[in-house]
Amino acid sequence: MSLRISNVDKWLGGVRVLDNVSMEVPDGGLIGLIGPNGAGKSTLFAVVSGFEPADGGEVRFADSPLGSTGPVARARRGLMRTFQVPRPFSKLTVRENLAAAAPGQRGETLWGAFFGAGAARAEQAAIRERADAIIDFLNLNAVRDSLAGQVSGGQRKLIELGRVLMAEPKMILLDEPFAGVNPVLQEEISDHIRTLNGQGIGFLIVEHNLAALSRLVGHLYAMDRGRMLMDGTPADVLADPVVREAYTGGAV
Amino acid sequence: MLAYITAVAIVFCIYALLTLSLNLHFGFTGLINFGHVGFFAIGAYAAALCSLNGMPYVVGFTAAAALAALAAWPLGLLALRLREDYLAIVTLAFSEIVRVVITAEEWLTNGVQGLPGIPRPFASLGIGGNAELAYLALVVTAVVLAILLIRHLVRSPFGRLIQAIRDDEVAVKALGKNPAGVKVRVFMIGAAIAGIAGALYAHYMNYIVPDQFLPLVTFYVWMAMILGGAGSISGSLVGAGVLIGILEGSRVVRDLLPNVMQVEMASLRLALVGLLLVLFVLYRPNGLMVKRDES
Structure with missing residues (x-):
């Protein structure tokens, strides 16, 4: 494109x-x-x-x-x-920063947050996996669970x-x-x-x-x-x- | 003594509900809401009017939550598209408009005379002092439900998104997510909880007048939230506790200061609250229940 x-x-x-x-x-x-x-x-x-x-x-x-x-x-x-x-997003962890960026999450709607628990869990597991792969690729493993506001x-x-x-x-x-x-x-x-x-x-x-x-x-x-x-x-x-x-x- | 403790506990729970909902607005989503008392007032009058017109309590409480949320909706649509400081001004003006309308629309609200004789649940059961305890149980239940609701929300992906919006709205937009709709929803949920708090307040006091809904209430709730820690659920409870401690404790202090009159004490109390706030901003800017930032 x-x-x-x-x-x-x-x-x-x-x-x-x-x-x-x-x-x-x-x-x-x-x-x-x-x-x-x-x-x-x-x-x-x-x-x-x-x-x-x-x-x-x-x-x-x-x-x-x-x-x-x-x-x-x-x-x-x-x-x-x-x-x-x-x-x-300084008060979220590095991993949460990445997970928050995944597009079209069902769990990000109010309906999904309350009633789609099962589907949202599976979706989040997949998102975490992708986030971890990217964290790995970018060599951010050491700070994965640190708050993003506290890294270099x-x-x-x-x-x-x-x-x-x-x-x-x-x-x-x-x-x-x-x-x-x-x-x-x-x-x-x-x-x-x-x-x-x-x-x-x-x-x-x-x-x-x-x-x-x-x-x-x-x-x-x-x-x-x-x-x-x-x-x-x-x-x-x-x-x-x-x-x-x-x-x-x-x-x- | 038990009656006094029960009374203080009920007031504490009502302030805890207000602090929790303000924390959802500001602590978790970054919405600067300076008009929280407006939703509180709408809830109080909605529940009172339903009850006084012979409707069941359930209808009154539902109306309180629904009307407060409904009031938040256009407010949110208008203001959340603007910069955040505009939301502060718009909400402050909104809460004063609510109070002025309540004062002026005498046919509905009885104006400055207020609404007397609001029935309290359990009071007509003929269980005497236990009715107070039963009401306390109801109020505690409301607080527990609010905690569970907010905790579930902030731990969900939806909650992650609102905290991302709080931390950096521009970055959220750059990732292809629209903050406006999310903020309106959060605003309505918090308003509904404040509306419930208003309903509980009206039924507890039996009598409400517009002067109970001054911006001072919003200020107290902000103080409780800052003391406990913005963005902390347990902090909301601790902050509301400290606030009630100060408000009630200053009564005891007056008994120890024989030369201070009631009116003077009211001013002294505010000064004390202000002093405490200054000390917190200096020494515990993140509140009691939030760890200090390392950075």
Whole structure:
């Protein structure tokens, strides 16, 4: 399922934070998006995931326009996101965090909570099994029963990824997966992303760590001040004088 | 003495019901409800009016729960789509509207004069002082049922979802789940429990007036919940116990302070409650029954 962003505009308080932005993530693609602070990357994520309405242009997912649908509807179609600052359910355990993300649970309705005890139990057992498999995959076993508010920053990033995986995504918008994460864990997260991408999940990754991102993705987009500057292979994009100037403000 | 203990225990149970239901709203779901007394008042008047019009108790209690939940429904739909601080303002206004309407609609509620002569279950059985104990048993049963209901709810996947909403609503939306409908349901369930508490209160007091339903009651319930610990069921009981202890204990204190008059004592009591709240926020911000966060 491909994601196509066409001529998207967004105004915030008189400033054009997204200016005619277009990009595409093909079905099962692994794409990076870079740009200095204030380039509009996070706003683009907010618009694409439905948390902020666009003021112009169009976002299409799996060849159908998303229109003005909200974040819940978009996530249900399989277009999911993580957040730059992780948002764990801090008073639930890591395992509960993942279990809460499983879609379409009968036990989450009032009726199911009261009258569908048997069916809900079987359903929950299956969900726990899936959650444990993902916890295992993400190496979170040591903190499985800890409160999510009490684990390290890097582990919170993994919890977010794990939650999204529980929700059966088709494409994931990853907001700075390496920020505040030690190099060893960065490599681990990269490996997870490669594995998941191999299973057909598409990724669009915003990241400031250009070295780690270049090793991970085959195609990069670069933004600055609300505009898309260029796209191409990581080597080409990072060598481009316009992109270099955006990052250094012309100092180099 | 037994009569006094019974009376205090009944009032404790009624406050425990209010604290438990507020805890379902705030402690487990994060709904800032500053108008809990509104649901309490609706329950009290619904049950009183049913009884005074010759309907059986069952009808009165059912009406109390149903009408309180029904009042919560549009309130929830309106406010739960807004930011959470709006819910606080809307509910506070709602509870005052309820009180003003009760005061104004004299044809139905007898206005400021209140409703006298509300019958109490078991009182007409001719068992004397045992009628009080029987009523206490009824009230305790209600508390036990409320505990079982809330415990079952919060331990179910539904309960996991409401706690996820409390911790981070944006993240819940990002996972493709809609918090609004869930919050409205929780709001209605908590309101229904408060309505039952109101019905039990009306039948116990025999006489209700609008002034018994001031925002101060909501404040007391919030205090009990904070003292016991938001998000803790046992904390609701402990908190309600501490609250009743203070409210009743301050009577004893007055007897020891000969120069303090009744009116002054009422103010002193509030000051004491306030002081205790400040101390708790400083030294036990999570309440008596919730462990301190390590982080």
